[in-house]
Amino acid sequence: MIAPQLSFDALFDPDFLARVQQFALSVTRVDKGGRLAEQASNARGQGVDFADFRPYIAGDDLRTIDWNIYRRLGRLFVRVFEERQSMPVYFLIDISRSMFTGESPRIHAGLRVSLALAAIVLGQQDSIGLFPFSDAMTIQARHLSGKGNLVRVARYLAEYAPAAGTSLSGSIETLAAMRLRRGLVVIVSDFFDSDGLDQVLPALSLLPHRTLLVQLVRPEDGDPSRNPALAGEVAVEDSETGAQVELTITPDLLDRYREAYAAFNDRLLSHALAQGAALARIDATRDVLEQLGTLFQGGRLSL
Amino acid sequence: MILSGFGLTTLIAGALVLAAILYGLQRLRVQRQVVRVATTLFWQAAAQAAPSRVLHRRFRHWLAFLLVLAIAWLLWLAGARPALPPAPGTRAEIFYLDATAGMTAGDRFAEARRALIADARAVPADRRTVYLGDAVGTRLLAPGEDIALLPRRLAAVRPEAIPARFPDWVRTRLPGDQRAALHYYGTAATLAVLRDPRLVQGYVAPPIAGNRGIVAIGAVPAASGAWDRADVLVRVAAAPRGAPTDPLAFTRDGRPFSPSVEQAGADRFLLRDLPADGSLIAARLPGSDGFPADDRAALRLPDRRPIRVAILAGVPEPIRAAVAADPALRPVAPAQADVVVRAAGDPAIPAKPTLILQPASAQQAAFRFTYVEGTPQPDLADALDQLGLGQFDAVALADTLHRPVSVEMASGPVRTVAVWRELFDPTGSFARSPSLPLFVAQSLHWLAAPPAWIPYAAAGTPLVDLDGGDALGQSPALAAARLGGAIALRAPGETRVGDMPVAVSLADPATTLGQAATLPADSPRDAHALLPLDLPFTLALIAAALLLAGEWVLFQRGRLP
Numbered sequence: 001m002i003a004p005q006l007s008f009d010a011l012f013d014p015d016f017l018a019r020v021q022q023f024a025l026s027v028t029r030v031d032k033g034g035r036l037a038e039q040a041s042n043a044r045g046q047g048v049d050f051a052d053f054r055p056y057i058a059g060d061d062l063r064t065i066d067w068n069i070y071r072r073l074g075r076l077f078v079r080v081f082e083e084r085q086s087m088p089v090y091f092l093i094d095i096s097r098s099m100f101t102g103e104s105p106r107i108h109a110g111l112r113v114s115l116a117l118a119a120i121v122l123g124q125q126d127s128i129g130l131f132p133f134s135d136a137m138t139i140q141a142r143h144l145s146g147k148g149n150l151v152r153v154a155r156y157l158a159e160y161a162p163a164a165g166t167s168l169s170g171s172i173e174t175l176a177a178m179r180l181r182r183g184l185v186v187i188v189s190d191f192f193d194s195d196g197l198d199q200v201l202p203a204l205s206l207l208p209h210r211t212l213l214v215q216l217v218r219p220e221d222g223d224p225s226r227n228p229a230l231a232g233e234v235a236v237e238d239s240e241t242g243a244q245v246e247l248t249i250t251p252d253l254l255d256r257y258r259e260a261y262a263a264f265n266d267r268l269l270s271h272a273l274a275q276g277a278a279l280a281r282i283d284a285t286r287d288v289l290e291q292l293g294t295l296f297q298g299g300r301l302s303l
Numbered sequence: 304m305i306l307s308g309f310g311l312t313t314l315i316a317g318a319l320v321l322a323a324i325l326y327g328l329q330r331l332r333v334q335r336q337v338v339r340v341a342t343t344l345f346w347q348a349a350a351q352a353a354p355s356r357v358l359h360r361r362f363r364h365w366l367a368f369l370l371v372l373a374i375a376w377l378l379w380l381a382g383a384r385p386a387l388p389p390a391p392g393t394r395a396e397i398f399y400l401d402a403t404a405g406m407t408a409g410d411r412f413a414e415a416r417r418a419l420i421a422d423a424r425a426v427p428a429d430r431r432t433v434y435l436g437d438a439v440g441t442r443l444l445a446p447g448e449d450i451a452l453l454p455r456r457l458a459a460v461r462p463e464a465i466p467a468r469f470p471d472w473v474r475t476r477l478p479g480d481q482r483a484a485l486h487y488y489g490t491a492a493t494l495a496v497l498r499d500p501r502l503v504q505g506y507v508a509p510p511i512a513g514n515r516g517i518v519a520i521g522a523v524p525a526a527s528g529a530w531d532r533a534d535v536l537v538r539v540a541a542a543p544r545g546a547p548t549d550p551l552a553f554t555r556d557g558r559p560f561s562p563s564v565e566q567a568g569a570d571r572f573l574l575r576d577l578p579a580d581g582s583l584i585a586a587r588l589p590g591s592d593g594f595p596a597d598d599r600a601a602l603r604l605p606d607r608r609p610i611r612v613a614i615l616a617g618v619p620e621p622i623r624a625a626v627a628a629d630p631a632l633r634p635v636a637p638a639q640a641d642v643v644v645r646a647a648g649d650p651a652i653p654a655k656p657t658l659i660l661q662p663a664s665a666q667q668a669a670f671r672f673t674y675v676e677g678t679p680q681p682d683l684a685d686a687l688d689q690l691g692l693g694q695f696d697a698v699a700l701a702d703t704l705h706r707p708v709s710v711e712m713a714s715g716p717v718r719t720v721a722v723w724r725e726l727f728d729p730t731g732s733f734a735r736s737p738s739l740p741l742f743v744a745q746s747l748h749w750l751a752a753p754p755a756w757i758p759y760a761a762a763g764t765p766l767v768d769l770d771g772g773d774a775l776g777q778s779p780a781l782a783a784a785r786l787g788g789a790i791a792l793r794a795p796g797e798t799r800v801g802d803m804p805v806a807v808s809l810a811d812p813a814t815t816l817g818q819a820a821t822l823p824a825d826s827p828r829d830a831h832a833l834l835p836l837d838l839p840f841t842l843a844l845i846a847a848a849l850l851l852a853g854e855w856v857l858f859q860r861g862r863l864p
Binding site for chain 1 (some may be wrong): 335336
């Protein structure tokens with residue numbers, strides 16, 4: 001059963017958006033080239049954080065000359081400051097059919113998470129890009145900034161309709177090949193790529209950005225006995241490809257399923273830790289804001 | 304409870320076999336419910352380690368098995384046809400469905416058939432016998448046979464327009480058994496004829512007021528004496544308060560025909576001197592009266608055209624004179640002749656019946672009749688009077704010829720009559736006696752064997768041959784068809800007896816007059832409120848159907864595997 005799309009009114013909840021403004025999102029350092037903002041960058045220029053000295057050249061601001069050094073050495077040096085610029089955040093959002101399946105579809109939680117993060121990012125004068133993907137990645141918005149664009153982002157998200165299968169690895173590789181300004185990539189997906197993690201994890205390593213993985217899960221993913229239909233003789237049908245697997249549900253089979261699912265999660269988490277990425281596991285059936293609160297320890301998430 | 308389908312042992316054995324079969328099927332039964340999930344990759348990984356087809360672990364649904372088993376057992380029980388046992392000492396029940404002319408009108412037969420099936424169903428099979436009231440009284444259902452056979456056997460049955468046979472059937476087939484109950488489904492007229500305490504009224508057709516019909520049609524030799532003519536009599540009858548009889552309409556061989564009709568009484572109509580040429584005369588009552596079976600009657604007229612006789616040269620004058628004087632005989636050339644008359648010296652024509660005049664010295668008997676081989680031998684004693692030889696003075700002739708005069712029979716390829724030529728000596732007593740022209744005429748008629756004269760042909764009655772009463776007049780064709788007994792005529796219409804066409808009509812006064820008959824109000828009626836003895840069978844079927852519906856509902860709701 002394909003769930004209906006989330007309407008703009010249901011998604012754009014002012015109360016919800018006001019509550020996420022308490023959070024802040026940052027990365028260690030962004031590439032220079034952005035607008036002046038709050039994120040640490042490797043750009044040198046105006047700022048308050050001292051970075052280095054360099055010899056004076058004609059045209060430098062006389063206020064940055066360090067007169068103490070001149071008195072000791074007799075040569076002119078100027079103080080160089082670290083310039084704070086905006087952080088680009090790239091949202092890679094899964095809109096495959098598996099995200100729209102079930103009574104509480106993963107896409108609803110995924111869109112709320114995406115909008116919440118977008119509100120945080122735009123609120124701190126950073127920029128975002130929207131790259132929905134299914135069988136392939138598409139570029140919906142490369143650069144959006146300013147709080148005023150939050151409504152536009154919400155409208156974009158509310159228009160997402162179920163597409164086809166999942167090609168997460170291919171979409172990541174496409175994004176990596178775009179040579180975007182280095183920033184943060186947020187991948188919102190169930191990570192159920194038909195090629196498996198064997199393809200997804202190497203692709204993640206190609207990204208030159210910091211990475212936040214938002215894994216959308218449902219309780220029956222880890223414990224299929226919660227689904228009453230999964231009992232006896234069943235034929236499980238893939239929500240994307242329609243392929244069926246005939247099964248006789250037994251305790252032994254359930255155990256084997258749980259083992260396979262746990263191995264999948266462990267591997268994804270291990271890779272995220274190894275790559276310095278963050279992994280947020282969001283239960284699609286629960287309140288999103290509450291789960292985001294655990295992600296933003298102390299109100300800040302720094303990657 | 305009794306089981307009429309099969310015995311208790313078979314019932315129990317079959318139930319056990321069913322349980323075993325269903326148990327086996329239940330073990331093998333796989334009904335997969337399709338569940339759409341996003342986690343197929345994990346299920347695939349799990350299924351590779353734990354294949355699903357493990358037969359010995361499938362039997363886990365005891366309630367479903369018991370439900371299916373209950374349905375199967377109920378159907379098996381119904382197949383055994385359980386019935387309530389009849390009360391001890393009860394009588395035999397005989398059902399008789401009249402299928403004669405009275406039931407041809409409207410929906411009488413269909414209604415009687417429905418009533419019969421309903422009543423017979425309520426009677427135990429071992430006490431029930433069902434007969435069809437057709438021409439022979441066919442037994443439709445023997446004691447012990449399943450009632451389900453009755454509708455199938457009655458499906459193609461249609462009533463025939465023949466007189467009612469029920470009273471005769473009762474007298475001949477049920478003479479003694481006073482404990483039997485006889486359920487009759489037919490007409491009131493038939494039922495009223497029979498005063499039998501065993502009789503129970505099952506279905507009685509509603510009366511048809513104002514019926515009138517043709518109750519007789521027949522032909523006799525013309526009173527005018529013409530050999531080749533016939534008089535036809537038609538009789539019409541009307542039930543009480545019947546409509547006045549309108550003029551009859553006639554056809555001849557299918558074409559309108561307006562003969563001179565002479566009314567010979569209130570209900571009799573005479574058609575005089577119709578040519579006896581074998582044509583089909585049909586009479587019809589105009590209008591409609593609700594019982595059409597008797598509104599039309601037909602008769603095939605006899606074929607009495609003159610016999611063509613070839614007289615060869617050596618034949619004496621007395622015979623020529625006798626042939627010439629008889630209007631039924633016509634002298635023709637030998638090639639066109641039906642019969643040949645010749646003397647011993649004349650050339651023989653082998654293929655044709657011949658009257659031969661032999662010298663007394665060449666033949667032992669004075670009269671030698673040769674009949675066709677393979678046909679019945681004529682009764683000689685009867686033939687003598689008809690030939691005119693009964694009054695013949697054989698003694699005087701024997702004295703004259705100094706030889707005994709005798710008659711003998713033989714068989715041969717064709718009919719011949721060989722006679723001493725001396726008998727026809729113009730000076731002899733035989734030649735001068737009135738017996739000679741009678742002998743010549745009768746001999747030539749026997750030799751020619753003209754078609755039989757069928758005066759009437761009424762459905763359900765034996766065929767009557769007007770000439771068949773004497774030995775010389777018997778038709779060879781009818782004799783072959785008769786096979787030693789009477790020729791029974793069945794339903795009205797055109798038929799053939801041997802090689803002779805016959806038109807059969809209903810022509811039954813009792814049928815025509817009985818259509819308006821009603822029964823007295825105190826006539827014994829059938830007890831329709833008999834206990835439904837097949838109640839256990841019906842209940843078993845209903846229970847099976849309910850369980851089946853329940854299973855379907857549970858299956859649709861996903862409560863059954």
